[in-house]
Amino acid sequence: MIATAKQFVTKAIPRMVKRLPVNSSTEIRLTRLCTQRCRQCSVYERTTEPPSMDFESFKIIAQRLREYGAYIGFISGGEATLVPELDKILLESKKTFTQATTLVTGLYNKTPIIEKYASISLANDINIQTSLDGLGELGDYLRGAKNFSDTVLKHMELISKKRGNSKSLLYANIVINNLNLEQVPDLIQHAVDLGWKTTIGVYHTLTETTRFDEEMKLRPGKKLDKILSFLDANHNILNLNSFILGINDYIQGQAPKYCAFTDAPSLATRTTIMENGDLHLCYGGAIGNLYEQNLNEIFTSQKYQQAKELYNTCKGCWTTCYTQRYLLIHPRSIHELLENIKKIMNLRT
Numbered sequence: 001m002i003a004t005a006k007q008f009v010t011k012a013i014p015r016m017v018k019r020l021p022v023n024s025s026t027e028i029r030l031t032r033l034c035t036q037r038c039r040q041c042s043v044y045e046r047t048t049e050p051p052s053m054d055f056e057s058f059k060i061i062a063q064r065l066r067e068y069g070a071y072i073g074f075i076s077g078g079e080a081t082l083v084p085e086l087d088k089i090l091l092e093s094k095k096t097f098t099q100a101t102t103l104v105t106g107l108y109n110k111t112p113i114i115e116k117y118a119s120i121s122l123a124n125d126i127n128i129q130t131s132l133d134g135l136g137e138l139g140d141y142l143r144g145a146k147n148f149s150d151t152v153l154k155h156m157e158l159i160s161k162k163r164g165n166s167k168s169l170l171y172a173n174i175v176i177n178n179l180n181l182e183q184v185p186d187l188i189q190h191a192v193d194l195g196w197k198t199t200i201g202v203y204h205t206l207t208e209t210t211r212f213d214e215e216m217k218l219r220p221g222k223k224l225d226k227i228l229s230f231l232d233a234n235h236n237i238l239n240l241n242s243f244i245l246g247i248n249d250y251i252q253g254q255a256p257k258y259c260a261f262t263d264a265p266s267l268a269t270r271t272t273i274m275e276n277g278d279l280h281l282c283y284g285g286a287i288g289n290l291y292e293q294n295l296n297e298i299f300t301s302q303k304y305q306q307a308k309e310l311y312n313t314c315k316g317c318w319t320t321c322y323t324q325r326y327l328l329i330h331p332r333s334i335h336e337l338l339e340n341i342k343k344i345m346n347l348r349t
Contacts, residue, residue, distance in 0.1 A: 007098055011069035020299050021269035024071050025325070026097070027104075028053075028061060028273045030089065031078040035108045037144025040175070040216060043078050043209040048276045052078075055085040055092075061273060061290050062096040068295035073097035074129070076104035078275075081113050087120050094124050102127035102169075107155040108145055118159045122166040128159060132172040132187050132198075134180050142179065142216075153190060160195040169347060170196045171238060173320075176247075177203035177216035181227045188236050199238045200231060201320050202247055206282050207272070218251050240343055242336050243324045250318035257316035258326045262308055268325045282322060284310050 012022040031052035034044045053061075065073075075093050080086060080103060093101045103121050107114055107130045121128050132152055134142045139149040159170060172191040176184060184200075191198045205212045218224060224247075231237060231244045249255040260268035261281055272280045277291035279298055287307050288298035298304060317323055331337040 007069055007071075015069070016266040019265055020296075021271070022071075022266055023065070023069055023269070023271060023295060024267055025074075025270045026065060026070055026072070026273065027074040027076055027270070028058075028093075029076050029078065029275055030058070030080050030083045030086070031275050033082045034078040034106070035082065035145065036079070036106055036148070039142055039144065039213045040177075040203060040205075040210055042211045046209070046275075048274070051275065052083050053089075053275045053277075055088045057277070057291070058085075058089050058092060061277065062092050064290050064294050065096050070097050071099040073101045074104050075101065079109060080105050081109045081117050086117055090117070090120055090126055091124065094126060100127060100169075102129050104129045106131055106143075107152045108143075108148065111155065111158070114155045115158060115162070118155075119162060122159070122163055122168050125167040127169040127171070130156065130172050131175070132156075132191060133175050133177075135183055135186060135190070138180060138183060142177075153194065156191070156194045156196055163195070171199055172196050173199045173201050175201040175203055176218065176227065177213075178218050178223075179216055181223045184227050185230055188234075192236050197238055198236060199320060200244065202250070202318055204317060204319055206317050206319060206322075208280060208283065208285070218247075220248065220252050224248065224251065238343060238346065239320065240324055240327050240336075241339050242327050242332070243318075243320065246318060246323075246327075250316075255316060255318055257314075258323050258330075259311050259314060259316070260322045260326045261311050264326050264329060265308070267329050268322075270321055270325060281307055282311075282317075 015022050032043055032046040032048060033051050037044065073093055073096060075090065083089065090103060103117065103126055118128060130152060133139065135149045140146060174184060174187050188198050203216050203218060204210060228244065228248055233241055246255050260270065273290060274280065277289045278286035279288045279290055280286055284307050287303040288301060328340055331340050
């Protein structure tokens with residue numbers, strides 16, 4: 001905590017004064033390789049070479065993040081457990097992100113591999129996030145993987161049994177779409193029964209590796225109303241309730257436009273680093289490359305300014321990665337402020 005406070009004073013505050021990102025949240029996608037073929041994702045179609053970031057390359061990224069300031073980190077893919085040096089990368093990540101580090105894995109890999117990296121994460125209080133979008137045949141269809149839910153639930157149970165006194169947060173993200181609405185209560189209950197928390201995402205096509213699927217597109221109606229009523233103030237999910245309550249308005253094109261990058265450029269900006277070092281915000285392509293530039297150069301560049309101008313014309317989104325980050329630091333009432341504080345405290349229990 002002392003190191004985090006010192007970094008905030010020496011690095012974050014001066015950047016806030018200049019309205020530059022403090023880089024509060026960073027996702028590092030180590031590989032384009034994946035064990036699943038999800039309908040909404042095209043990451044496995046990327047053609048970068050090499051397909052995965054090795055440890056020496058990761059150390060360059062980590063050093064540049066430490067120099068600029070880095071607080072919350074997500075280590076993902078593709079499927080992160082396919083990366084040969086993930087053990088060393090996780091330990092380096094723990095030294096890089098001062099507030100929290102999360103391993104993002106589909107848990108769809110051979111059991112000994114999952115057990116290996118889960119053990120390292122639990123031993124070092126690294127959080128583990130997975131995805132649980134469907135059960136049975138629907139899960140297989142959405143994730144493009146045979147026996148998806150059985151495999152993931154088996155590995156979730158394995159990790160829960162190994163958890164012991166670890167402070168790692170275990171949670172499953174459920175992306176709601178037009179196909180899985182009726183399964184959402186069961187998906188949440190399965191996670192809760194295994195000792196995992198849950199988050200709710202909304203199917204979108206915002207980023208470079210997400211794609212449109214007509215079947216998955218959320219539509220207004222009784223099915224959506226019913227599930228949103230179920231999610232409203234649901235203590236089994238970690239989402240801000242203001243985010244849940246805004247989903248229906250967004251689907252109907254009536255949501256207020258909040259942009260983390262233009263409305264809260266310092267605190268709410270979230271960066272994504274790809275396996276080749278490219279740095280992205282959300283859509284619009286890379287704004288720099290961390291193998292070639294440091295973060296200060298990227299965030300003071302013309303490309304960054306052009307990206308923010310592009311986002312000024314955006315029609316808006318409603319995502320956990322971006323919108324919810326804005327809502328967290330911009331509560332619209334005392335009630336929302338208290339609800340946000342309650343959610344943050346819930347992360348520690």
